[in-house]
Structures are given as structure tokens and as C-alpha cells.
Amino acid sequence: MAYFLQQLINGVTLGAVYGLIAIGYTMVYGIIGMINFAHGEIYMIGAFIAVIGFTLFSGLPLVSAILLVLALSMIFTAIYGWTIERTAYRPLRNSFRLAPLISAIGMSIFLQNYVQLLQGARVRPIPPMIKGSFKFFQDSDFVVNLTYLQVIIVVSTIALMTVFTLIINKTAIGRQQRACEQDKTMASLLGVNVDHTISMTFIMGAMLAAFAGVMVTLYYGVVHFFIGFLAGMKAFTAAVLGGIGSIPGAMLGGLLIGLIEAFWSAYFTIEYKDVATFVILVLVLIFRPSGLLGRPEIEKV
Numbered sequence: 001m002a003y004f005l006q007q008l009i010n011g012v013t014l015g016a017v018y019g020l021i022a023i024g025y026t027m028v029y030g031i032i033g034m035i036n037f038a039h040g041e042i043y044m045i046g047a048f049i050a051v052i053g054f055t056l057f058s059g060l061p062l063v064s065a066i067l068l069v070l071a072l073s074m075i076f077t078a079i080y081g082w083t084i085e086r087t088a089y090r091p092l093r094n095s096f097r098l099a100p101l102i103s104a105i106g107m108s109i110f111l112q113n114y115v116q117l118l119q120g121a122r123v124r125p126i127p128p129m130i131k132g133s134f135k136f137f138q139d140s141d142f143v144v145n146l147t148y149l150q151v152i153i154v155v156s157t158i159a160l161m162t163v164f165t166l167i168i169n170k171t172a173i174g175r176q177q178r179a180c181e182q183d184k185t186m187a188s189l190l191g192v193n194v195d196h197t198i199s200m201t202f203i204m205g206a207m208l209a210a211f212a213g214v215m216v217t218l219y220y221g222v223v224h225f226f227i228g229f230l231a232g233m234k235a236f237t238a239a240v241l242g243g244i245g246s247i248p249g250a251m252l253g254g255l256l257i258g259l260i261e262a263f264w265s266a267y268f269t270i271e272y273k274d275v276a277t278f279v280i281l282v283l284v285l286i287f288r289p290s291g292l293l294g295r296p297e298i299e300k301v
Contacts, residue, residue, distance in 0.1 A: 002139030007266040008259070013150045013219070015258020016157035020212040021235035022242070022250035023164065024205025030245040031180050031201050032093070037104040038084050040232015041111035042077050042206045046213025047223040048115060049073040051124045054217075062129060066214075073210040080111075081206025085199050108229070116225040125222045153215045160208065161251050168247065173200055181245075230274065234261075237281040243294020252292060256280075 021043050028036045053069035060068070088103040130149040137144040168174040176197045179187035188194050216231075217223055234257055242253030257277055264273045284291065 002137055002142040002144050003266065005137055005144045006142075007262045009144070009146055009150060011259035011262030012255060013153050013258070014262060015238075015255035016154050016251075017212045017216055017219075017254070018231070018235050018238045018257050019251035019254025020157055020160065020208045020215075021231060022238040022254045023161070023247055024209050025236050025239040026242075026244050026247060026250040027177075027201050027205050029239070031177055031198055032089070032184075034089070034097070034100050035104070035236065036084070036089075036202070036205070037101070037232070037236075038088065038107040038111060039205065039209060040228035040230075040235065041108050041115075042080055042084075042228070043209040043213045043216075043231055043235075044223070044225065044228030045080055045111065045115060046073045046077045046210030047217045047227060048119055048124070048213075048225075049076050049210070050214040050217040051126055051223055054126050054129065066129075066218075070211065070214055073214050074207040077206040077210035077213075078203045081202040082199055085202040089202075090195065090198075108232075112225055112229065119225065121225060123222045123224045126217065128221060129218055149215075149219055153219065156211070156215070157251075160211065161247065164204070164208070165247055167204075173197065177201060234274075234277055237277055239291075240281060241284050241291055243291030246291070246293045249291055249293035 021039065024039050024042070025035060028034065028039070050069050050073055053072050054065060057065040057068055084104075084107055088107045089100050092099040092103055130147075130152070133145040133147040134151075135143050135145055168177060176187070176192045177200075179190070179192050180194055180197050184194050187197075213223075216227075235254065238253035238257045239250045240253070241256060242249030242251065244250075257280070260276055260280060261273050264270075264276045268276075
């Protein structure tokens, strides 16, 4: 029982990170109907900025250092997100649908190699910064630990999802995003700046990915230039599983993927945990293409 509870905690923590990245996928798809396959690399860049930031601010108090690193990471990744939209998507928005997809994959490969050239191919570590845990259950010699960092990750993820949901539903930029999702041409005729709205969507998704990158850097203590690809694929799987286009669905999908990965690693062969994740994606696409909380697209003719 204790081992099960520990894996449940680990899975929820990992799922919260996947959910944050998945929201970026689902927001972009909801407005322009395309997948930003360079989004995982934005998360990776956020993690590298965190490593650099924690090295620079090592002499500051812990809370101040974390807040500064979060701010820097979000600012820089917002710039990257805006640049990706301007260079890889906007020029091809009215082209055939495969063109932006190919462009996004090319941008993903470019960012991987760009970071590898700047930072090297070696793993970049940082020392543990947030220590301590709650010990609330013991079974024989196994003690269930809920670390302070796990609590921070889950609570901050819930807070961010709530804030972004309120932004989408209650603010002017949210109304513009929902208008562009329904009909970009009509939204433009009604005075909505479609280009600005889409750019803001990329920026918001990049900031969430940056937050996830900082949290993962604190949690695991190591980053490398390839972490964005696999995390991005799993977050995309989470977005599809929950219902792409739905923010609560992205978070639900992230939690399910995190739990599947944690329990598979605990009770089965760890080498196949990624295979299990992508098998879930295939099954969802076969039996429920709209996802758990997604709505089937109805094409009006």
C-alpha cells in the first residue's frame, strides 16, 4: 500500500508537468488548428535558462532566486514562442496544411541543435535546492514521502490552470481567442487583431512551458538538449488524450499520462514505459479521436 501511494504521488507530480506543457499544445491547436511541434523545445530552453539562472543567482535567498529565474525563463521563452509564430507559422498560415507542420518540425530540430551548440551535449546538473518532505505513511520499512517540491509543483499547476482558464473565459484577450477559434475571418471583420491574438496564444503557451521547465529542473536537477522532444511528445499525447482544444482536458490527460508512466515503471519493465504511453495514444485515436473531454468537430456545409 505504501509503495502504491508513493507512485501515486510521483505520478501526479509528473502529470502536472505534462499537463502544463500540454496546455500550450491545446491552446495553439484550438485557435489555428495546427500542432506546434517545436513546443517541447521551448520547454527545454526554459529548463536551460533555469540552470543558467540558478548558477548566476546562487548567492541570493532561495525564494528570490526562484522568482527571478521564473521571471527570466518566462520572458525569454515568450520571445522564442513569438519568434516561432512569426517565422514558422504566420508566413504559411494560408498554405496547404502540411506546410506549417513541416516548418514546425524543422524549427524543433533547429532549436535542439542550436541549444546543443551553445550549451554542449553533456548533461547540465544543479545541486538540490528545495529539500525536506512530509512523512505521512509507513508500511513495514517503506515510508511514503511527499516532498515540499512536489507540493509546490502540484499546487502551482492547479493555480496556473485556474488563472489561464479565467483568462480564456473572462478577459478581452480570451474572448478574442475564442472568436478566432470559431472563425478567424469573421473575427477579423469584427475588429479582432487575429495576428496579435495568435501571437499572444503562442506567448502564453511558451510561458507555461517555461514554468514546467523550471519545475523539472528543480525536481530532477539535470537537463540536456534532448529533453524537449520526449516530454513534448508525451505532452502532445496528453493533449490528445484529454481532448485537444480543452484546457481541463489537457490537464486531465497530463495527469493520466504521468500516472501511467509512474505505475508502469513501478510494476512492469521500466524500459517500456514510453511504449505504454504511446500505445495509449494509438488506442485513443482509434476508439475516441475527440479525447476524454473533447467535442467531436462538426463540419457545416
